[in-house]
Amino acid sequence: MILLFALAGVAAPLLLGIFAAMSVALTLLYLLREQHRPLVVPFVELWRRILEKRRASAPWQRLRRLLSLLLQLTLLALLLLALGDPRSDAEAERARTVVLLVDVSPSMETRLGGKTRLDIAKERLREWVDTLGQRDRAIIVSLSARPRVETGLTNDRRVLLRAISSLSIKHSAANLSRGLRLAREIVPTPANADIIVLGDGAYADVEAEEAKGLPLSFEPIAIGSAEGPALENVGISNFSARRFEDEPRRFEAQLELNSTAKASVEVEIVLSALDPTFARGRTLEVQRAILPPAGHLLIPLAELRGASEGVVAEVRRVDGGSDFLEADNRAQLLLLPLPPLRVLISGPPNQFLDAALLTEPDVVTYRLGEAAPTPEQTPDVVIHDGPPRPAPASHATLYLGPPDDGAPFPLRLGRKLRGFGFDRWQKDSPLFDAVDPYDVQALEGRALLPGPKDKALAFSGQDPIVVMGERPEGRFVAVGFDPKQSDFFLRAAWPLFLHNTLWELAPRVSGEDGVALSPGRQWHLRTPRNDPSAELRGPLGQPAGKQRRVAVTEQRTAVFGELAGFYEIAQGDGSRRFVANYFDEAEAQLLPKATISIESSGSVLSRPRAPERPNEWTWWLVLLGVALALSFSEWWSYHRRWTV
Amino acid sequence: MAPSLVSRLLGKNSPPERTASAMEDLFDQEFLQKLESLALASRRAAAGLRRGDRRMKKKGSGVEFADHKPYVAGDDIRLLDVSIYQRLGKLLLRVYEEEEDLSLYFLIDRSASMAHGAKLAQAVRLTAALGYIGLSALDRVSVVALGDELYQRLPPTRGKQRLFRLLRFLATLEPGGRTNLSAALRRFALMHPRRGLAVLLTDLYDPAGFQAGIDALVHHRFQVAVLHIGSEADLAPSTRGDASLIDSETSERAEVTITDRKLRALREGALEERQAVRRFCAKKQVAYFNIDSGAPFDEVVLYLLRRGGLLE
Numbered sequence: 001m002i003l004l005f006a007l008a009g010v011a012a013p014l015l016l017g018i019f020a021a022m023s024v025a026l027t028l029l030y031l032l033r034e035q036h037r038p039l040v041v042p043f044v045e046l047w048r049r050i051l052e053k054r055r056a057s058a059p060w061q062r063l064r065r066l067l068s069l070l071l072q073l074t075l076l077a078l079l080l081l082a083l084g085d086p087r088s089d090a091e092a093e094r095a096r097t098v099v100l101l102v103d104v105s106p107s108m109e110t111r112l113g114g115k116t117r118l119d120i121a122k123e124r125l126r127e128w129v130d131t132l133g134q135r136d137r138a139i140i141v142s143l144s145a146r147p148r149v150e151t152g153l154t155n156d157r158r159v160l161l162r163a164i165s166s167l168s169i170k171h172s173a174a175n176l177s178r179g180l181r182l183a184r185e186i187v188p189t190p191a192n193a194d195i196i197v198l199g200d201g202a203y204a205d206v207e208a209e210e211a212k213g214l215p216l217s218f219e220p221i222a223i224g225s226a227e228g229p230a231l232e233n234v235g236i237s238n239f240s241a242r243r244f245e246d247e248p249r250r251f252e253a254q255l256e257l258n259s260t261a262k263a264s265v266e267v268e269i270v271l272s273a274l275d276p277t278f279a280r281g282r283t284l285e286v287q288r289a290i291l292p293p294a295g296h297l298l299i300p301l302a303e304l305r306g307a308s309e310g311v312v313a314e315v316r317r318v319d320g321g322s323d324f325l326e327a328d329n330r331a332q333l334l335l336l337p338l339p340p341l342r343v344l345i346s347g348p349p350n351q352f353l354d355a356a357l358l359t360e361p362d363v364v365t366y367r368l369g370e371a372a373p374t375p376e377q378t379p380d381v382v383i384h385d386g387p388p389r390p391a392p393a394s395h396a397t398l399y400l401g402p403p404d405d406g407a408p409f410p411l412r413l414g415r416k417l418r419g420f421g422f423d424r425w426q427k428d429s430p431l432f433d434a435v436d437p438y439d440v441q442a443l444e445g446r447a448l449l450p451g452p453k454d455k456a457l458a459f460s461g462q463d464p465i466v467v468m469g470e471r472p473e474g475r476f477v478a479v480g481f482d483p484k485q486s487d488f489f490l491r492a493a494w495p496l497f498l499h500n501t502l503w504e505l506a507p508r509v510s511g512e513d514g515v516a517l518s519p520g521r522q523w524h525l526r527t528p529r530n531d532p533s534a535e536l537r538g539p540l541g542q543p544a545g546k547q548r549r550v551a552v553t554e555q556r557t558a559v560f561g562e563l564a565g566f567y568e569i570a571q572g573d574g575s576r577r578f579v580a581n582y583f584d585e586a587e588a589q590l591l592p593k594a595t596i597s598i599e600s601s602g603s604v605l606s607r608p609r610a611p612e613r614p615n616e617w618t619w620w621l622v623l624l625g626v627a628l629a630l631s632f633s634e635w636w637s638y639h640r641r642w643t644v
Numbered sequence: 645m646a647p648s649l650v651s652r653l654l655g656k657n658s659p660p661e662r663t664a665s666a667m668e669d670l671f672d673q674e675f676l677q678k679l680e681s682l683a684l685a686s687r688r689a690a691a692g693l694r695r696g697d698r699r700m701k702k703k704g705s706g707v708e709f710a711d712h713k714p715y716v717a718g719d720d721i722r723l724l725d726v727s728i729y730q731r732l733g734k735l736l737l738r739v740y741e742e743e744e745d746l747s748l749y750f751l752i753d754r755s756a757s758m759a760h761g762a763k764l765a766q767a768v769r770l771t772a773a774l775g776y777i778g779l780s781a782l783d784r785v786s787v788v789a790l791g792d793e794l795y796q797r798l799p800p801t802r803g804k805q806r807l808f809r810l811l812r813f814l815a816t817l818e819p820g821g822r823t824n825l826s827a828a829l830r831r832f833a834l835m836h837p838r839r840g841l842a843v844l845l846t847d848l849y850d851p852a853g854f855q856a857g858i859d860a861l862v863h864h865r866f867q868v869a870v871l872h873i874g875s876e877a878d879l880a881p882s883t884r885g886d887a888s889l890i891d892s893e894t895s896e897r898a899e900v901t902i903t904d905r906k907l908r909a910l911r912e913g914a915l916e917e918r919q920a921v922r923r924f925c926a927k928k929q930v931a932y933f934n935i936d937s938g939a940p941f942d943e944v945v946l947y948l949l950r951r952g953g954l955l956e
Contacts (some may be wrong), residue, residue: 036886036899037885037887038890039883039888039902040892041760041876041889041890041891042757042759042875042892042893043891044890046849046914047900047910047911048900049913356760453892486915511695
């Protein structure tokens with residue numbers, strides 16, 4: 001039987017090994033079964049007399065016992081052979097290898113008649129799986145920027161169907177060339193092999209060299225009409241933001257829309273701010289715009305008032321036209337928050353100063369002698385309210401008033417001033433932006449003598465009274481009079497002057513400003529710490545979001561991004577967030593089509609033949625049936641004492 | 645729980661606890677009530693009840709004429725039948741039946757094989773019932789437990805008031821040992837010169853054969869009754885398949901595959917053997933009764949009384 005049949009299930013050597021081991025075990029058990037059960041009877045002699053009459057049949061008894069053992073071994077052989085799934089050689093020769101390349105690019109998300117193209121592709125895939133013969137094997141590869149093997153080469157329908165059900169859209173264009181290279185590695189020889197591409201045909205032409213010798217065919221999935229509104233696309237081609245240079249805590253954003261329609265398209269743009277979990281949002285702004293035919297439109301968003309860390313822009317047509325690529329209708333923006341400005345106040349309590357600082361939402365203040373909000377960090381700005389006293393090192397210092405004699409001060413002092421005011425000031429200086437200190441009158445003060453690189457920003461007569469400069473210990477702004485000895489606190493210019501001065505002295509912000517990554521590429525990410533691994537979470541707030549551990553080398557990691565959205569990479573209690581947006585103008589330009597052309601040859605890929613299930617004989621079922629029948633007859637005969 | 649009738653009757657001189665418990669198991673109140681009714685039944689069956697009413701066929705100096713015998717020298721001339729001599733001129737002596745009380749011997753096989761199928765329990769119950777009837781009729785009742793030799797013995801006793809002595813003795817019997825009926829019965833016959841009715845209660849499972857023992861009893865002029873107690877369980881084991889049979893008395897082993905067919909053959913063989921025993925007993929003029937261990941003892945006793953003629 002082995003000569004006529006090949007085993008498709010468990011390998012023959014393994015089956016032979018199992019048979020040998022189990023045969024020995026079975027024979028031993030059979031011998032053990034001959035160990036008679038003890039039975040106490042009142043008078044053995046009576047039984048013996050009966051046995052004497054039947055002793056003549058003992059050889060036949062032994063033969064029957066041997067027959068029973070042979071029956072058991074035959075049963076074992078049948079069951080093991082059934083496990084081996086024997087197939088005839090003819091069936092073995094007909095066995096096929098089917099490579100199913102499924103497009104999971106965003107264009108497959110296009111909804112046609114209640115189903116997406118991917119849903120329809122899944123139905124077709126299931127049909128192909130259903131028609132696999134017993135010896136056929138299939139593999140499913142999803143096509144996006146990088147082809148992904150969803151299953152190994154298998155005949156297990158459950159595995160294949162499970163993989164089909166789990167197929168989902170990836171936010172990158174399908175790279176058919178890479179898919180074909182992978183298929184060639186899976187099927188090195190074209191004999192009895194099929195490579196079937198299922199998709200909407202929105203790919204670049206296949207190079208002749210790539211398709212050469214491959215048993216390649218293309219099954220278009222619900223592409224609709226080649227010329228019609230169904231092939232138009234409107235989407236976001238860019239959504240970015242940058243910080244204001246003078247106020248790094250504020251952003252200005254820019255939204256770029258793209259249209260492939262031949263006529264003007266009216267769209268509605270909705271901006272939403274997401275909550276910290278990125279799951280829910282609230283609308284910030286709704287506006288309408290008209291896109292030029294087959295063109296771009298740049299929409300500046302000067303200030304994202306009320307925006308949180310996550311901002312989402314969504315665009316949709318309001319003119320009833322079609323939009324075949326839904327994935328680019330949504331874009332995300334990450335506005336990374338900056339830590340608040342830490343301001344240390346040195347001086348007696350001053351309600352005018354405190355009141356002015358209360359208007360600053362991004363400022364945290366504390367006084368000399370109090371615990372710092374973040375003890376391990378130096379203050380960003382120290383304000384000496386009155387004569388300066390020794391204070392911790394800081395990035396910058398604001399001196400409100402001249403020092404007492406001998407106290408540290410970055411400037412030399414000039415003559416004493418009495419009854420003076422702001423006669424001149426640098427109107428283009430950031431400190432005096434929207435500030436008019438002309439009415440300010442001071443009782444007394446000192447002229448300041450600026451250094452060579454210092455800037456005198458305000459004067460009383462010819463005497464500088466406001467100077468800005470930089471020393472090795474940090475930048476500074478010095479005012480030549482104590483505001484408490486003036487009416488400066490009572491003027492509207494005071495809080496504005498303080499605001500301008502603080503943010504001028506605040507450290508310059510550098511680093512990430514929410515630049516978006518692109519899915520379908522390798523993402524090189526910086527991690528919060530230098531641990532050997534990190535946890536990558538995302539897309540945040542979306543059902544497809546998941547967590548996975550990634551390896552980290554020198555505080556950097558590289559992962560292949562598949563989906564657009566917000567992400568977080570965490571190590572311990574530290575985390576960094578980033579965003580990925582799907583912008584692919586090339587895919588938006590690639591229209592679905594019913595054929596895939598082979599470059600330079602002028603030919604197109606053929607359609608696959610209709611799925612057809614081969615007529616096969618299930619031998620293992622037959623063997624199992626025979627084994628069951630034998631088992632039943634053995635049981636029947638055993639209980640009637642034929643075999644033993 | 646209220647003490648049973650047996651416990652109350654045993655009174656101060658009660659035997660050890662174990663014996664009392666065994667007695668309660670064997671002879672409960674219902675058993676004793678049945679005994680009484682059986683005794684009444686036996687009285688109705690035996691007419692002219694009085695002391696020594698059961699007769700031995702021993703001729704001697706009684707008052708009731710039995711037969712004539714020719715005179716030989718040395719005979720008591722007072723017994724010459726004068727009327728015969730006057731009429732016929734022959735010297736014949738008048739022979740009278742000697743009236744004496746009957747000796748009842750219950751020979752219980754207590755070998756290990758009697759434990760199977762509660763055969764010993766049935767033998768004990770039958771002995772108690774028949775013994776009570778004997779005691780009620782003022783017969784001398786004795787019980788001998790047989791193993792491979794004489795094992796235990798209740799000396800002859802008489803009178804209804806001795807019932808509980810009989811019951812206490814029976815309650816002490818426990819199965820064990822081998823069967824050797826020929827040796828045991830031969831020794832019993834030698835040890836008991838007073839002849840009487842010997843009731844043998846046994847399963848007749850004796851590797852050496854039971855015939856020699858019965859021959860010995862008959863030879864010593866005992867009136868013999870064999871109560872052959874059998875059990876269905878002996879011939880119908882619950883298990884099937886390969887088995888190693890172990891003899892309960894000799895521990896001898898025999899390997900066999902138990903099948904329904906073999907069990908049928910076994911039952912047929914056992915039936916044939918019973919018929920052979922019956923024929924043997926008939927040939928020896930020995931009363932034979934085949935009794936099932938599961939049969940109600942009172943029905944068995946009534947059967948023995950009414951149809952078997954055991955206690956006539």
